[in-house]
Amino acid sequence: MRRARVIAVIGAGFAPAAVAKLAYEVGREIARCGATLVNGGRFGVMEAAAAGARNRGGRTIGILPGYDRSAANRHIEFAIATGMGEARNAIIVASADAIIALAGEGGTLAEIGFAMKMNRPIVALQSWPEIPRLHRADTPAEAVALALRLAGSRRR
Amino acid sequence: MRRARVIAVIGAGFAPAAVAKLAYEVGREIARCGATLVNGGRFGVMEAAAAGARNRGGRTIGILPGYDRSAANRHIEFAIATGMGEARNAIIVASADAIIALAGEGGTLAEIGFAMKMNRPIVALQSWPEIPRLHRADTPAEAVALALRLAGSRRR
Amino acid sequence: MRRARVIAVIGAGFAPAAVAKLAYEVGREIARCGATLVNGGRFGVMEAAAAGARNRGGRTIGILPGYDRSAANRHIEFAIATGMGEARNAIIVASADAIIALAGEGGTLAEIGFAMKMNRPIVALQSWPEIPRLHRADTPAEAVALALRLAGSRRR
Amino acid sequence: MRRARVIAVIGAGFAPAAVAKLAYEVGREIARCGATLVNGGRFGVMEAAAAGARNRGGRTIGILPGYDRSAANRHIEFAIATGMGEARNAIIVASADAIIALAGEGGTLAEIGFAMKMNRPIVALQSWPEIPRLHRADTPAEAVALALRLAGSRRR
Numbered sequence: 001m002r003r004a005r006v007i008a009v010i011g012a013g014f015a016p017a018a019v020a021k022l023a024y025e026v027g028r029e030i031a032r033c034g035a036t037l038v039n040g041g042r043f044g045v046m047e048a049a050a051a052g053a054r055n056r057g058g059r060t061i062g063i064l065p066g067y068d069r070s071a072a073n074r075h076i077e078f079a080i081a082t083g084m085g086e087a088r089n090a091i092i093v094a095s096a097d098a099i100i101a102l103a104g105e106g107g108t109l110a111e112i113g114f115a116m117k118m119n120r121p122i123v124a125l126q127s128w129p130e131i132p133r134l135h136r137a138d139t140p141a142e143a144v145a146l147a148l149r150l151a152g153s154r155r156r
Numbered sequence: 157m158r159r160a161r162v163i164a165v166i167g168a169g170f171a172p173a174a175v176a177k178l179a180y181e182v183g184r185e186i187a188r189c190g191a192t193l194v195n196g197g198r199f200g201v202m203e204a205a206a207a208g209a210r211n212r213g214g215r216t217i218g219i220l221p222g223y224d225r226s227a228a229n230r231h232i233e234f235a236i237a238t239g240m241g242e243a244r245n246a247i248i249v250a251s252a253d254a255i256i257a258l259a260g261e262g263g264t265l266a267e268i269g270f271a272m273k274m275n276r277p278i279v280a281l282q283s284w285p286e287i288p289r290l291h292r293a294d295t296p297a298e299a300v301a302l303a304l305r306l307a308g309s310r311r312r
Numbered sequence: 313m314r315r316a317r318v319i320a321v322i323g324a325g326f327a328p329a330a331v332a333k334l335a336y337e338v339g340r341e342i343a344r345c346g347a348t349l350v351n352g353g354r355f356g357v358m359e360a361a362a363a364g365a366r367n368r369g370g371r372t373i374g375i376l377p378g379y380d381r382s383a384a385n386r387h388i389e390f391a392i393a394t395g396m397g398e399a400r401n402a403i404i405v406a407s408a409d410a411i412i413a414l415a416g417e418g419g420t421l422a423e424i425g426f427a428m429k430m431n432r433p434i435v436a437l438q439s440w441p442e443i444p445r446l447h448r449a450d451t452p453a454e455a456v457a458l459a460l461r462l463a464g465s466r467r468r
Numbered sequence: 469m470r471r472a473r474v475i476a477v478i479g480a481g482f483a484p485a486a487v488a489k490l491a492y493e494v495g496r497e498i499a500r501c502g503a504t505l506v507n508g509g510r511f512g513v514m515e516a517a518a519a520g521a522r523n524r525g526g527r528t529i530g531i532l533p534g535y536d537r538s539a540a541n542r543h544i545e546f547a548i549a550t551g552m553g554e555a556r557n558a559i560i561v562a563s564a565d566a567i568i569a570l571a572g573e574g575g576t577l578a579e580i581g582f583a584m585k586m587n588r589p590i591v592a593l594q595s596w597p598e599i600p601r602l603h604r605a606d607t608p609a610e611a612v613a614l615a616l617r618l619a620g621s622r623r624r
Binding site: 240247263268271 | 396397398399401402403417418419420421422423424425426427428429430442443444
């Protein structure tokens with residue numbers, strides 16, 4: 001069995017409509033490319049990306065903060081209940097081949113920090129201009145293509 | 157989307173042939189019943205159960221101790237890299253609707269402890285006679301049927 | 313600087329008076345021997361042991377389940393906020409040179425499992441007759457003396 | 469018992485001499501003010517800050533990545549073995565009343581992200597000009613005074 005590529009989409013738990021739309025399209029594009037989506041399993045960017053991926057028949061994994069799997073949004077196919085609170089960010093990042101970051105706050109910054117530390121490629125989609133060393137994309141399709149290309153250059 | 161039932165199979169990372177055969181059959185039975193298998197993603201009981209599940213086209217999730225997904229056995233479809241070492245046992249248990257325990261050592265005992273604490277039903281298959289309050293089964297089919305019945309009586 | 317020996321005391325978060333008295337005496341004895349007490353930082357056995365240690369001027373470290381340090385009992389000198397829920401048990405065990413187990417439930421069983429897995433010596437004080445491979449003690453003084461002797465035989 | 473204030477000092481595991489000197493002085497200042505130092509327990513900024521604190525008789529707690537307490541630097545008085553790898557950053561931050569950040573890389577960025585998310589005040593000492601919303605200090609004494617003042621305005 002070949003394992004599918006896994007792309008993490010990170011961003012805030014509350015997302016304005018424009019950001020949610022972007023996240024939805026990123027999720028759809030990930031599914032269209034045959035990759036699996038992993039994220040924090042909750043709301044905002046997480047829910048929108050999962051909805052997009054499911055809309056195209058893609059796989060979705062949610063890495064939850066608590067011990068209650070029913071706290072996952074309804075587009076999560078596999079809910080992992082970590083009970084680790086914010087520290088679950090390290091698991092999301094480690095479980096992905098590449099990361100796409102949308103606008104977000106402290107939690108997203110922690111995930112970017114972990115991705116740097118763990119040497120996972122990060123693509124910033126219309127966000128985080130202040131952080132150096134991130135790859136940049138302007139559209140969902142461009143972000144996913146870039147993430148998959150960068151993922152391809154490292155061992156799974 | 158209805159989420160599938162998730163059954164954890166726990167046991168030692170090194171398994172004698174008779175225990176591995178039992179684990180393989182438990183994995184097959186889980187898949188045959190349409191449930192998803194979750195375990196620690198490594199070898200021994202973990203590998204045998206995943207092989208059995210994949211043989212029947214089932215879903216397999218491995219909750220790994222380190223940050224390296226390539227450390228999963230080859231029958232794991234989705235590899236979650238926790239970086240949490242032994243404490244990942246809590247995640248395996250929390251992510252399942254019911255647990256089936258085969259012969260094991262300290263790690264398995266920790267998982268049984270977590271399952272009691274988190275109120276997840278546990279079925280002991282030919283093992284752990286010294287621990288009170290476990291459900292008992294003699295065959296893989298009986299263990300899976302009992303685990304699914306017990307899982308059914310709690311909210312996902 | 314030589315680091316002091318660290319002894320973990322584990323047991324339930326709710327303790328009947330007789331068990332709490334035992335835990336208090338174990339804490340006092342740990343302090344009297346110049347060792348540091350580590351435990352889960354909450355109530356029942358954890359609070360009683362910490363009170364005993366502080367009564368003799370000993371050091372107490374509480375490894376808390378949540379992110380809120382003010383949830384520690386008032387006899388905890390250093391409160392570590394793990395945010396890891398039940399999985400903090402692995403940290404309590406790994407941070408000790410030896411473990412003393414009083415009567416307890418699932419959480420205590422998980423800690424015993426981790427101690428076996430991590431090769432930390434465990435002394436059962438009037439408890440857990442059903443678990444094989446534990447060292448046994450009948451009084452607090454005997455339990456602490458045995459724990460310190462076993463701790464001495466491993467590298468810190 | 470009143471618990472002492474706890475200040476986390478974060479920064480890279482390898483530090484050039486100028487940064488190490490700054491970290492040493494921050495540690496000394498924390499001890500001089502009667503506060504406890506918490507950090508990652510390893511080398512570079514972590515070791516220098518702990519050495520400074522011990523030089524003034526202060527308390528030092530190291531939150532280690534692995535399960536081996538002997539991996540702590542020799543200025544750590546209490547070594548907590550988390551086994552959580554990079555995710556221990558969340559514990560360091562949660563266990564402090566305020567955070568002082570020196571120059572660092574991905575790990576430090578993750579800690580800043582957690583501090584924002586957990587609402588812990590962060591003082592950047594000659595570092596991280598690109599991150600908004602951090603408090604700024606130019607000298608170790610100024611950083612510690614500011615951290616303690618900010619710590620004072622939140623419940624322990």
